[in-house]
Amino acid sequence: MPSTIVILGTGGTIAGTASDPSDNVGYTAAQRSVGDLLAAVPMLAGRPIEAEQVAQLDSKDMDHATWQRLAQRTAHHLSRADVAGVVVTHGTDTLEETAWLLHRVLAPSKPVVLTAAMRPATALSADGPQNLLDAVTVAQMRGARGVVTVVAGNVHGPADVRKVHPYRTDAFSSGDAGPLARVEEGHLRQHRDWPDGPAMGLGRLAVDPAEWxxxxxxxxxxxxxxxxxxxxxxxxxxxxxxxxxxxxxxxxxxxxxxxxxxxxxxxxxxxxxxxxxxxxxxxxxxxxxxxxxxxxxxxxxxxxxxxxxxxxx
The missing domain is CATH 3.40.50.40 (Rossmann fold)
Structure with missing residues (x-):
């Protein structure tokens, strides 16, 4: 049974740093590698996890070339027989856009879990490590599939997820639909089915991003x-x-x-x-x-x- 989880880093606040640990807003995003983020979660040590840096940017600056590369690398790892799922660390500003893109292009039968943070990695009470742990938990869950977002213990589907607050750690919502599931002390409490639907296919993104x-x-x-x-x-x-x-x-x-x-x-x-x-x-x-x-x-x-x-x- 596949067991490897691949973590693809793209930057964002979860990888950000500030000179003052008490400063949760005056930080620079995309400063720490995905390997550093993984090392900050001791509970993940020893698990079959691989880390790859796909990009290193503030997600307000997300671009089509990065989307293309991320979709290609995600599809590559999902095709591996030993991989159970993929986790993507991302900034919060355009997280919902990336989730929708990956869902519509790939609609994967394995889980692709996007996670993020509202506070930088240097914060006194950084939310990134817990979010990353929760994301890996969901990616390893038997039966999990499709593109989802895991932030602040909530699992959101790609059609419903919205960033609804500029600062709070629980900045994401699924609106009227409510979250698909919740991660509670390492256990998943599921409310609705995993996202599904036809995939447009990775070939949709094959054209030069400048020509999209x-x-x-x-x-x-x-x-x-x-x-x-x-x-x-x-x-x-x-x-x-x-x-x-x-x-x-x-x-x-x-x-x-x-x-x-x-x-x-x-x-x-x-x-x-x-x-x-x-x-x-x-x-x-x-x-x-x-x-x-x-x-x-x-x-x-x-x-x-x-x-x-x-x-x-």
Missing amino acids: PWVEVVTSHAGARGGGIDALVAAGVRGLVVACTGNGTVHHAVDAALQRATHAGVLVWRCTRCAGGVLVGDPALLSPAAAMSPWQARVEMMLGLMGEPPAGG
Whole structure:
């Protein structure tokens, strides 16, 4: 039975350092290696674990090239007969976007567990070591599968996870759905099934990251103007995700600009800018992004556009 857990490091706050151990916000992210993070959790010593540094960045600066490399390395290790699962250490800022990308591209039958921290590794009460231990626990759990996020003892599915607080250690939520499971003193209490679904396939990311379709998120708000949307269309944007007010409403100036964008061949999806809930109404009129966050929708649209020629091309 496979038993090896591979930990792929990408940087983030979990690998960050500060000169003052009492400073939980004035730190520099992505300073410690994934090997250092592993060494800080004595309970993992002696277990069949491998560590690999895929990237070393602050996740606010996550880019398509790193996503491509991470997906490729994750798929490589999942294909090994001796590997039970993969853990990815990541920054919190774009964690939910990476989780959705890996879920949609790989939809793995083995567990891929993303974990992170809200405090740097040098903090007096760093949350990274416990989160890493919990992530490995989930990755080693018999029957576990799919892409999940483990932070603050909660296991979140890729469709539901959202960062909902800028500072607290319990900064992630699954909203109305609630977490898939909880890790309690090394034991898993499961509430819902593991994530599943068809995989788009790693080949979707094979193109040069510089050539990935350009998709932007735009918002509607009081006093909104359509000029920014017109400028994006003129610059060659392929798709627009609109973070709408309420249940999919947009300012009239934004609506007019979106109609012009659509006529120019730009794909337009709507979702809500509200932190919770989904768009409701006539299913025939709803966007494919109705139940997604704007950030997930951007990833979904970009993946969908890959391999399709630009309008008029």
